[in-house]
Amino acid sequence: MSGHEGFSDFFYAAPDGLKLHARIYGEANSDAWPVVCLPGLTRNTRDFHELALYLSSNARTLRKVTAFDYRGRGRSDYDPDISHYNVGVEAGDVLAGLSELGIEExxxxxxxxxxxxxxxxxxxxxxxxKAIVLNDIGPVIEAEGLAHIRSYLDRNPKPKTFAEAVDAQRRVHGAGFPALSDADWSRMVTAICRDADAGWVPDFDPALVETLAGVDVTKPLPDLWPQFDALAAVPLLAIRGGNSRLLSAATLEEMQKRHPGMETTTVEGQGHAPFLETGSLPEQIANFLDRTEREVVPK
Incomplete structure (x- = not known):
């Protein structure tokens, strides 16, 4: 059911039966391509709340937006087998959800x-x-960036109050995100944490951190250039945080060479990954989608 927040909750079964969750915004919007939002490793649907509201309610072209909680995140069930916390299984979960929703493209x-x-x-x-927006990610993941992610997940601070939670995020990420306002930091905490008996805790299965334990961050990580090259015909907007440790400027440049039609934008004062609701990013994303759809489906 739709609530005052501007979205409805959708629950469905993964191929292995696990109960998973998604949010749907602008369900009645059917005149344009729908949008599917996929969050980061430990993140959830709330990361996209402001952007989804904009695309479904305020942009020039109103779109249906579906954001997914992967297994072990947000309102999706935790998986007792942590080996299932991998990109392949999660891609299958997304496909299962889209199939139930009848979204074919x-x-x-x-x-x-x-x-x-x-x-x-x-x-x-x-x-x-039909179109892709990559937020601070590409075919090459810098080991330094992954090491940073693993480091702050391992530290796992346990703030008791909301103010302590905001302060904890500032301490970890502040150097990479000098452009963020107080409101941005507060919104970040409400997106990635939940208020529990033990305080403000990360809203994901703690066992998820174990999936990074075996990664050797002293060596280059496997790349996805063949998979990226296969996307050459799909309109693409790549967003990079100016202070990103995960997506290098060199990788972004190589992506541009391999995908000459790719559009890029660099968000100064933000690291990994830029907040998509900040600055002009909502308008840039909406304009990219509108322009792309007009070129593919002339009115």
Whole structure:
């Protein structure tokens, strides 16, 4: 049911029966490509709330927006088998949700891990991808960036109050995000944490951190250039945080060479990954989708 927040909750069964969750915004909007939002490793649907409201309620072209909680995140069930916390399984979960919703094609917005899942979807069901927005992710993941993510997940602070939670996020991420306002930091905490008996805790299965334990961050990580090259015919907007440790400027430049039609934007004063609701990013994303759809489906 729709609530005052501007979205409805959708629950469905994964291929292995696990109960999963998604949010749907602008369900009645059917005149334009729908949008599918895929969050980062430990993130959830709330990361996209402001952007989804804009695209479904305030942009020039109103779109249906569906954002997914992967297994073990947000309102989706935790998986007792942590080996299932991987990009391949999560891509299958997304496909199962889209099938139940009757979405056969859409524009996809992927932040970090969400962008990796888009690469997999391009191999599994390429006709589904009408346009792509990659938020601070590409075919090459810098080991330094992954090491930073693993480091702050391992530290796992346990703030008791909301103010302590905001302060904890500032301490970890402040150097990479000098452009953020107080409101941005507060919104970040409400997006990635939940208020529990033990205080403000990360809204994901703690076992998820274990999936990073075996990654050797002293060596280059496997790349996805073949999968990226397979997306050459799909309109693409790549967003990079100016202070990103995960997506390098060199990788972005190589992506541009391999995908000459790709549009890029760099968000100064933000790291991994830029907040898509800040600055002019909502308008840039909406304009990219409108322009792309007009070129593919002339009115």
């Amino acid at each position: 859409a524009a996809f917005i992927g932040t970090s891990r969400g962008g990796l899942i888009i690469h997999v979807l391009g191999a599994l069901k390429p006709v589904m991808l």
